[in-house]
Amino acid sequence: MQTNHTCKENEHLLNPPIQLPLPKEFHIKTRQLLSQAMHQQHKLPANSIALFKSEITKPIQDQDIEETPQQEANFHYLFGAQETDCYGIVDFDTSQAIMFCPNIPEAYEIWMVVNRQSYFKQTYAINDCFYVEELNKYLEEKKPSEIHLYDGENSDSGLRPSLPTFDFLEKYKIVKHQLYHTLNELRTIKHPEEIEQLMFINKISSDAHVRVMQNTYPHLKEYQMESLFKFHVQERCGSKAKAYDCICASGQGNATLHYNANTKLIADNCLILNDMGSKYNGYCSDITVTFPSNGKFTQKQKHIYQAVYEAYKNVLDNVKEGVQWDDMHLLAEKTILKHLINIGIVVNAPMEELIEKRIGAVFFPHGLGHFIGLCVHDVGGYNPGHPERHSQAGLKNLRTRRTLQAGNCITVEPGCYFKELIIEKALNNQEQCKYLVKEKIEEYKEVGGVRLEDGICITKTGYINFTNVPRTIEEVEKACAGLHWKN
Template sequence: MKDSKMQKANTREKGGKHLTSKSKRLSKINSENYEKFKKRRITLRKNLQQITAGKPFTAILYSGDETKRNGDVSYPFRCNSNFYYLTGFSEPNAWMVIFSDGKRLNEDIIMSKKKDKTKELWDGIIIGQRKAKTNYLFDKAYSTEAVDRIVVSKLEESECVFFPIAERSFSQRISRWLSVLTNKKRMGVDNPGHLGDLSRVIENQRVIKDTHELKVMKKAARISAAAHREAMKISRPGLKELDIETALLQVFRNNEAYEVAYPSIVASGANACILHHRASSRILQKNELILIDAGCEFNGYASDITRTFPVSGKFTKAQKLIYEIVLLAQRDAIQKIKLGEKYNAPHEAAVRSITQNLINVGLIKNRSVDEAVETQEYRKFYMHRTGHWLGLDVHDVGSYNTTFKKNMVLTVEPGVYIRPAKDIPREFWNIGIRIEDDVIVKEKGCELISREVPVKLDEVEQLSSF
């Protein structure tokens, strides 16, 4: 390729196992430093103290239950994201309590499973209370059997309690604890007078990424970009969509990303017009496109990249035309990502760009861009939003009624999907194209962290040729 940097990024070992020509893994990120989690808890406590105007409060979170798949088999456990964000602790059935008496006493408490040699023999090491306290920097640690006693004792001293209000099972547990206090009313014990949504407070904190988070997310994006490059290189007529998904997973796991951020979308031909199509046994055909929307999860953080490319290594004239429309829309959207701009500005720019260009090629009949946008005529071809927040969750937390701030991370993913119809020329039928990148809001403009996989049309063709 003409770009020497792109040449370096596209170098791979046999089997696509590693990201560099010297077979070196990306530099390790120290995930054992739990000081960063303690700092997040301190920030949360200060935010809650401000909300309560210094009144005593208790904040409670739960890591989650294991979910049964069938019989006595459970799905792999994935910790509640808010819990992990504040603790780094990823065992199921764990509780975290943050308490402040409004004066000098501030406590971080964790309650988790007791050490059990028999269970450890079957399922692996249990962290236990001693290590939970010392390694994860908590003030106190108890077994989960103590949760009712500890929480009720803290609620007795609190005027406010914060918990995830939208989680029904959690609300039921809170109600049970509060009923215990109600029974003590004649003893001079009152229920907390204020119930607050802890999720909203944490979400406002999580939407701005810290230095460690950005470092992890950049690595996740690099791993996912390497997987997309590998998929482009191996794709050819005769392979199955499932073969391509297997290649993606191999690159993820060979680079220590052992989970996907979401079920990978590998959609060839007409399947590219199904927004969340899962990889199937469909065989890739000559002269059609393949759309891959796939990202790994690394150290808990998601990446999310989409690329669309020709199975045969060469776009048809109609495919090239639509690809350039989507790429231009993404460029226009990215230009709107800057400090102080409204979150919706990139979407509005992408919609206008796509509408104008679909009018130009005759797919939208209305000649007025303003009218076509107002009447949403574009939605026949572009029916989803242009992006979302990205972080511990692939569709991460945070309000969308906001303006961009430094170190927010989002995706930009315009697309055009053309299903067969009488008023659509046949050469456009079943063309589905989406281009998606991960973006960090910077002091000036933004940074695309997923561009180690190309988007330029000629570079895409070159990489996908065989």
């Protein structure tokens, strides 16, 4: 069949791919640091090991099709392997790594790529590889004094990890209470290699957000923004993995923090809130932009956007090593409250009184941000030895209260929302209703909500910002118009 199109004419459709490999030596280093920390903190007996379980392949209901897996974060961190149905051992005396891969029947090679032991030994920084059915024999010969398992409750989800369940493990001393917090604490400080990965995927994701802003207009469907974002990321670096479900909200949908239906028609003169991220070599991006559907902010939209922008800017102007995360949240909350007072949504009462009555949480109900890395809500937020979770509205949703350290990678994401459920409860609360101006709130409900989110890495003097998207009102409007927006 003849075609009139040439490669030359279609050069603009696809760009050359860009890649950033994660060095194999990185995983050797993480195992060494884990071994040192386990010995220092827990005085391990000689010949102690840890046994890790990779992600397991799961069929979709009763079909012969599997869910798309994402590797278990610690397995990636320590072994670098992306394959499922594997197990891995770290020897705490030598920091050596032994993997156990599935022995997939030869017939499967007709239908799928099958990797054997030699592949794992050549591809990953491990010391040896056996089949999973050889794990029992390996342990019998190794005779470990203790086998440590990664077991604990995730402080965000309340869930526990899936553990190895082999019957033969009953023959050994199993320790479940030490590895979890030690490994999580190591993961809170990112290595240069990890920071490089985070910068890489955040750069691509930032560009994807801008591309969506430049190509969005009224009467599109929200899911079309999601599809363009995903296309750009995969086209640039090949990543099909998602950090989380894309949030592409418009109008009142912006007030639902994790709105992900993405099915509405985008109206004229409404605000769009896109919270979208991706994943590359296991590392996540998490970026939120808010912009007007027709490219120009209305006056009400400007008022709320500016409140959130100044909260965002104040945090970035003050965040660095040694700062407590609670203080950054309260700084953002106070900034938003000052603007709401100026608008007339909140009465002009002493700031200490508004904070005590948790008026800020009526409009800013979530925490300021979260650790980010191999998980979009990364581990270690409430590790032992750090402040425990608040019980007050808004503050209880902080995903950490830690004093920040250089190497912490965290998001900064203040927001201001008009969520009917929260506002109605506050208006019916005798302690809070006297601080709220109902008529003015009704005027601004059409705004829905505004959130701005960057990913940053804490340094001794400030931070490195991974995110590069339009932020000021002027920059946003320029980007929406397809103009050069960077100063």
